[in-house]
Each structure stands twice: as structure tokens, then as C-alpha cells.
Amino acid sequence: MKLSSVGELTLLEHIRRSFSRKSKNILAGIGDDAAVVKASDKSLLATTDMMIEGIHFDLDYVTPYQVGYKLVAVNLSDIYAMGGKPAFMLLDMAVNKNTDMNFINMLFSGINDALNRYNVYLIGGDVSASKNGTALSATVLGYAKKYIRRSGAHSGDRIYVSGCLGDSACGLELLKRIRRPVPMQTGDTIFRAPGSLKKLKMNLTWNTAGPLLRRHLLPEARDPGDFVRNATSMIDISDGLLMDLSRLCDESRVGARIYLEKVPLSFALRETASRLGISPIQLALSGGEDYELLFTAPAAKKVKAIYIGDILKSKRVIVDMAGKEKPFSAEGYQHFHE
Amino acid sequence: MKLSSVGELTLLEHIRRSFSRKSKNILAGIGDDAAVVKASDKSLLATTDMMIEGIHFDLDYVTPYQVGYKLVAVNLSDIYAMGGKPAFMLLDMAVNKNTDMNFINMLFSGINDALNRYNVYLIGGDVSASKNGTALSATVLGYAKKYIRRSGAHSGDRIYVSGCLGDSACGLELLKRIRRPVPMQTGDTIFRAPGSLKKLKMNLTWNTAGPLLRRHLLPEARDPGDFVRNATSMIDISDGLLMDLSRLCDESRVGARIYLEKVPLSFALRETASRLGISPIQLALSGGEDYELLFTAPAAKKVKAIYIGDILKSKRVIVDMAGKEKPFSAEGYQHFHE
Known part of the structure; x- marks a missing residue:
């Protein structure tokens, strides 16, 4: 009706x-x-x-x-x-x-x-x-009781993320190729959309593709829990690691060094991105909608999250797999762009 | 740009x-x-x-x-x-x-x-x-500190409004005929839009038409102030007196009797509506966006607002100028209607 x-x-x-x-x-x-x-x-x-x-x-x-x-x-x-x-x-x-x-x-x-x-x-x-x-x-x-702003990071703090990055962006890439809704809901334990994956001719299983699609279609918000105690600054990664880290750095008036080898990539992402011919690390750095938390904490504090880099005074660099530093800037989706 | x-x-x-x-x-x-x-x-x-x-x-x-x-x-x-x-x-x-x-x-x-x-x-x-x-x-x-719901009206309470009704709807009718924006802003003490009123050929002055247009274009929200002390129920009139009174009655599970002769009409409304060939009382009863407050208070309390009727057990009636009762129902704008 x-x-x-x-x-x-x-x-x-x-x-x-x-x-x-x-x-x-x-x-x-x-x-x-x-x-x-x-x-x-x-x-x-x-x-x-x-x-x-x-x-x-x-x-x-x-x-x-x-x-x-x-x-x-x-x-x-x-x-x-x-x-x-x-x-x-x-x-x-x-x-x-x-x-x-x-x-x-x-x-x-x-x-x-x-x-x-x-x-x-x-x-x-x-x-x-x-x-x-x-x-x-x-x-x-x-x-x-205690709130964490983007602006509290200090030089010397460590940079952490709460989970794997790039999965949602990879799920989106899959979806663009499947070209129809995948009707998964949150209670589903097994994802099935008959034919959807076969159509891709990529020999992907639902065990691999399902979690990536899920991260994009049914994202979860991360409760920071214990992180709050030690975090000096925090932001959620909605527009990609580099974009949101740049925001955090802007507000805190600091720089950052990220180690590429430390950026957490899921097995499903590596597996799928390689078949799609996309760089998984590129998805992790610039893909949006992961909704993992990105935060900083003093180096002396023990934090049960994934350490990916350090807050610097002002320069903003990525250390690549070969140990070479390259500057980074805010990359990610912006509204209104042509 | x-x-x-x-x-x-x-x-x-x-x-x-x-x-x-x-x-x-x-x-x-x-x-x-x-x-x-x-x-x-x-x-x-x-x-x-x-x-x-x-x-x-x-x-x-x-x-x-x-x-x-x-x-x-x-x-x-x-x-x-x-x-x-x-x-x-x-x-x-x-x-x-x-x-x-x-x-x-x-x-x-x-x-x-x-x-x-x-x-x-x-x-x-x-x-x-x-x-x-x-x-x-x-x-x-x-x-x-004390909040007033729609649901607190009791049989025997008096019904009040905080100001004149129908002005905004009349302003809208004027605007539909002027057929272009009237660029008034809130700081303006004199409204002028050269030619706009002349075009209507209704011999209306800005002193009359201006306040009506203003009620529609730049509505003010009414602070209940002292009314809060005695009010048993309250709603703002956004969709017309009869519609919003019906909502208040629905939530309070009561009826109401409204006296047409007590519904406050501004001089500008009477003057303009008659030239437009519209019933001013119809605008006051069913015209939306006045944002005056409609509230009830026990009959024994002294309230500095305009008394327009009484809460009854269940029947919902308007008493017309001749003293005759007629039932009313919710009349006003509804989204999605064809």
C-alpha cells in the first residue's frame, strides 16, 4: 500500500x-x-x-x-x-x-x-x-563522564586503530560488480544471494566475500570501552584513515607517522582485493565507512588496540614497506566535488 | 561562487x-x-x-x-x-x-x-x-524544570491561546497572489517591496499586509513564560487550531467546546481576508503556521491568555456566532495526501 x-x-x-x-x-x-x-x-x-x-x-x-x-x-x-x-x-x-x-x-x-x-x-x-x-x-x-576530543593528541603519543581497515571499501567494490542488493540482515549467520558471486567469475566464496559486504552494508559502531581511560584524542574512521587522521592532526595541531606494515588488513580483504586487482592498502588508507576508532594515547600506557604509528610535532608521513617516508595528505570522499 | x-x-x-x-x-x-x-x-x-x-x-x-x-x-x-x-x-x-x-x-x-x-x-x-x-x-x-505534555487536559479545564490566529495563513494567501519573494528580514521596521501590493489591486497598505506576511515568512516562537505554572496541557499551533486541538484532545482523551466569537482575529486579518474574499474565521480555525501556543488550565486559575473554550468529557464542538453547537474534527494539512 x-x-x-x-x-x-x-x-x-x-x-x-x-x-x-x-x-x-x-x-x-x-x-x-x-x-x-x-x-x-x-x-x-x-x-x-x-x-x-x-x-x-x-x-x-x-x-x-x-x-x-x-x-x-x-x-x-x-x-x-x-x-x-x-x-x-x-x-x-x-x-x-x-x-x-x-x-x-x-x-x-x-x-x-x-x-x-x-x-x-x-x-x-x-x-x-x-x-x-x-x-x-x-x-x-x-x-x-569523560569525553575525548579530536584535539587532544600530543607529540610522542602512539596512534591506534580498533580493527581492520579497508573492508567496507572492498565490500563496496564487490557490490559495484554484483550490481544488485545483497539482502543480508543482521541476524543472518550465513549470507547467501544465489548467483551473486558466481556472476563475478572470481571464484570467491561467501565466507570471504560475506564479511566484506557486511562491513559495508551493515556497519557496526565500535564501543571504545577501556580505550577511553587512556585516549588523548579520538575520531571514528568514516572517510578513510588518511582523511580522518588528518582531521585529528588538524584539530590537535600535530603531525603523524604511520607505518604501512602496521595498518591492519583482514585476510578477506587481501584475498578479495587481489582478485579485484585493487591495492588492499589503498582501500585501507583512503576507503571510507569502516567506522573503526582511531585514537591516540601516551606511549607509556598499555592499550589493547592496534598500534599503527606515532604523533609527531608537525610532519605527516607514511613509512612504506621498504622503510621509506612519504608525506601524506587528506584523501577521501568530499561532498560537492565535480 | x-x-x-x-x-x-x-x-x-x-x-x-x-x-x-x-x-x-x-x-x-x-x-x-x-x-x-x-x-x-x-x-x-x-x-x-x-x-x-x-x-x-x-x-x-x-x-x-x-x-x-x-x-x-x-x-x-x-x-x-x-x-x-x-x-x-x-x-x-x-x-x-x-x-x-x-x-x-x-x-x-x-x-x-x-x-x-x-x-x-x-x-x-x-x-x-x-x-x-x-x-x-x-x-x-x-x-x-516542569514540562507540559499534550495529555494533561481534564474536563472542566479552560482552553487558551497565546495570540491571534489565522494571520500566517492569510499572509500565505497574500504571498500566493504576489507571486514573488517579499524580502523582509527580522530587523526591518518598515516592510517594502515596491509594486508587490499595487499589483494586487486591493488597495492594501504595508501597515496591514506587512504584519500578515511577516507572520508567515518570519514566524516567532512563543515563550510560554508564566503559563507553565498553571498549564495542564499544551501544544503549539502549527497545523491549524482544529487540527492541533484535536491532537491535544486525542492525547488527553477528552472533548472540547470552542466559542467562535472568542477566537482572536487581528484587525489586519479581518481587513485583508474580506478583500481576498476569504473567511477570516476559516483561516483562524484551519490555517497553519501561527505557532501560537494552545493550552489548558484549571478554571479556577487566573491566566493572562485568551480564553477560547472549555475541555469537555468527550464531545468536540464549536459554538457559532448564533450560539449553535456544531461538531468539529481535525482539519489541516497532512503530508502524502493526493
Whole structure:
């Protein structure tokens, strides 16, 4: 059934029922002029991120479920990147009146699965018609006792990442070649999209390709956990290691040295990138949407993360496999570019 | 200069400079993964509202300045409607890469004027390219010691509004006939758009038409102030008196009786509507975007607002000028309708 026959008021009622999980901290949830939540003695964190059809996602390649899941994950990632715990979300959704309710329901299902996975509550939002495609925007609120800014890195600090890089970008490259949605959802233990991989004629198994596609289609936000104690600066890697490290360096007014050999690459990435004829390290350095955390900590502190380099006074260099230093600059996706 | 030659990073830097007002409550503002604000012992309020080009606004009729001003005002209105004080805003903006920086600057100027007027701080946001027109979304955070829901009205309570209704809808009717933007800004004491009114051949002066246009183009959010002490329920009138009163009645599970003769109409509205051949009371009942507050309070309490009717157990009626009761239902704009 199309939205135009459902109408705004019925849709709003449907939203209220779809996101009805209760919390004692929510004094007024969906359905009033504003949401009300209990006071907290911690600092309040707030972040917002959009997903625009045709810019951030293309429904020829991703399912509405995946769009919903990702919208939540990328917003939560920003709260985690400040050392916070996400708690509440507001959702804005502009959709064409000819949109089918199936689309809406699948989108909500992805949003709900992500909210439940991270124990975050939807407390409000806005719906509107759109002239063309779908525009989504989420705002997430969270709390932190100690928060970590991008600007706290000091010369001598070590640089860490929370996990393998480049997987998401490699998943995207696969998807571009599969050229249709791979309908994986978060509960799936085995990914199957009959024919999708065969079509590629690359002799890839789902055991290898699945996790890469998953990293792109259903990204997870990383909880910094213990890292918060020692981290001096932190950012999530949404636009590629070099781009986000450059941001951290800009804000901290420092330089950095990264060792290529230390940048963590998954087996699946090496395996797949080689078959695709793409440099895995290039994907790791400049590919976006890994949502791993990049942070710095004093060299003397013991940190259970992957050490990839050091903060310098001002120069920004990569040490290649041969031990040679090369300068790096911010490389990654920028909106509005021709 | 077009956005495509400016680029995302320069735009972000420009945003940071444009909204650089400092507050001791902001621990981390624009430019990190998330904003951080100091803890408060009051309840936290959060609301969000979108403005989509072609749906909420049409640049053939309004200026970018007015779009920006209104985006802030409508969001603040939702915080006031809960009895809260707005404090912080996040802004999402998706714009076409061919957009001129003049557009961006005028939009920001309207946003900034509204933020300053209400002493609210921009603490974060997101920018993105859009495929077609502009999509804006704002999230406002505020605080309340005592918050007022839509659901607290009781049979016997009196119904109040904070000011005249229908002005904004009448302003819109004028604008539809003027058929071009009226470039008024908030600092203007005299409104002038040479020829605009003459074209209408209605012998209207700017003294009459100006305030109506202003109510539509540059709406103000109403601070409930003292009303909060006695209000049992409250909502802001964004979609028309009957629609929003119906919402309040739905949530409170009550009925209402409204006296037509008590619904406040401005002199400018009566004067202009009669020349337009439109019923002023119809505009007041079903016209949207007045952003006056509609609230209820016990009959015994003295309230300095305009008394327009009473909460009943269940029936919903309007008493017309002849003293005759007629049932009313929710009338007003709904998204997605054919």
C-alpha cells in the first residue's frame, strides 16, 4: 500500500507502535511536541548525520533494511568516537508519497534492529513528503563522564586503530560488480544471494566475500570501552584513515607517522582485493565507512588496540614497506566535488 | 561562487566561523564527532523538524534568509510548547552542488538571526550534497524544570491561546497572489517591496499586509513564560487550531467546546481576508503556521491568555456566532495526501 493512501496521521501512529520500547529515563517519548528525558549528571553528547538517496545510498544496491541499520550505526559511531554511550535517537524522514509501506516497514526494521543492538531508544522525529527520493536524518544523544576530543593528541603519543581497515571499501567494490542488493540482515549467520558471486567469475566464496559486504552494508559502531581511560584524542574512521587522521592532526595541531606494515588488513580483504586487482592498502588508507576508532594515547600506557604509528610535532608521513617516508595528505570522499 | 568550487571542507570551515558564538555550557561545539554540553539538573527536551524544498518552501515565494529563520523558529516553538527553554541546535543541510554561496550565506544569516533572537547556540550538524533541491533538518535541545505534555487536559479545564490566529495563513494567501519573494528580514521596521501590493489591486497598505506576511515568512516562537505554572496541557499551533486541538484532545482523551466569537482575529486579518474574499474565521480555525501556543488550565486559575473554550468529557464542538453547537474534527494539512 502506498503512503498516499495511508496518510500522515496513520503513518505517525504506525511509527509510534513500531518504536514503542519503554525506558524509565524517557519521561515523554514519540508523540508530543518534544521528547523529554530525565536529567543526567554526565555531560550530554549530541550528533547528527544524514543519508540522502542518490548520494549516500542507491536502492539498486542496498535494501531499505540496510539503509535503516546503517543510519543508526553511523550516528552511534560519532557518540562512541567521543568516548560516550549513546542513549536516544530522533529520526527525520522525507519520503515520496508513492513510497510503498513495505519500504517503510523494512527501513524501520533495520532501524529497530540497530537501536536494539546498541540499546538506544527512538524518542522523536519528523516525517514529511519529499519531491523525489528519500532523505533521512538522525540525531543521537548520549552521555559521557569523560569525553575525548579530536584535539587532544600530543607529540610522542602512539596512534591506534580498533580493527581492520579497508573492508567496507572492498565490500563496496564487490557490490559495484554484483550490481544488485545483497539482502543480508543482521541476524543472518550465513549470507547467501544465489548467483551473486558466481556472476563475478572470481571464484570467491561467501565466507570471504560475506564479511566484506557486511562491513559495508551493515556497519557496526565500535564501543571504545577501556580505550577511553587512556585516549588523548579520538575520531571514528568514516572517510578513510588518511582523511580522518588528518582531521585529528588538524584539530590537535600535530603531525603523524604511520607505518604501512602496521595498518591492519583482514585476510578477506587481501584475498578479495587481489582478485579485484585493487591495492588492499589503498582501500585501507583512503576507503571510507569502516567506522573503526582511531585514537591516540601516551606511549607509556598499555592499550589493547592496534598500534599503527606515532604523533609527531608537525610532519605527516607514511613509512612504506621498504622503510621509506612519504608525506601524506587528506584523501577521501568530499561532498560537492565535480 | 558555486558550492562545487568551494568544496565540503571549506564549507565546513565557513560554517564553523559563521556560528562561532561561545557559551560556557558548550564543552565541545561544531567540529568534533559530537557536540558536548554540560550536565543540567533539569529534564532534557529534544525535538526535530524538517524543511524540504518544494514541500515546505518554494524559493519563488520566499528568500533563503526566511527559510533559515523559519527553520529555527518552528523547532524552538516545539520546545516552548513543552514548557521548556531552548538551548542548543544541530543543523542538517543537503544542498545541490550547483548552489551559490550567496544562497548559503543568506540561509545562515536567517538561521543566525533566529538563534541570536532566542539565545540558542548551534553546536553541530551535517552537510551533504543533494540530488535536487535543498533539504534542511534541525534538532533543538532544551531544558525544563516542569514540562507540559499534550495529555494533561481534564474536563472542566479552560482552553487558551497565546495570540491571534489565522494571520500566517492569510499572509500565505497574500504571498500566493504576489507571486514573488517579499524580502523582509527580522530587523526591518518598515516592510517594502515596491509594486508587490499595487499589483494586487486591493488597495492594501504595508501597515496591514506587512504584519500578515511577516507572520508567515518570519514566524516567532512563543515563550510560554508564566503559563507553565498553571498549564495542564499544551501544544503549539502549527497545523491549524482544529487540527492541533484535536491532537491535544486525542492525547488527553477528552472533548472540547470552542466559542467562535472568542477566537482572536487581528484587525489586519479581518481587513485583508474580506478583500481576498476569504473567511477570516476559516483561516483562524484551519490555517497553519501561527505557532501560537494552545493550552489548558484549571478554571479556577487566573491566566493572562485568551480564553477560547472549555475541555469537555468527550464531545468536540464549536459554538457559532448564533450560539449553535456544531461538531468539529481535525482539519489541516497532512503530508502524502493526493
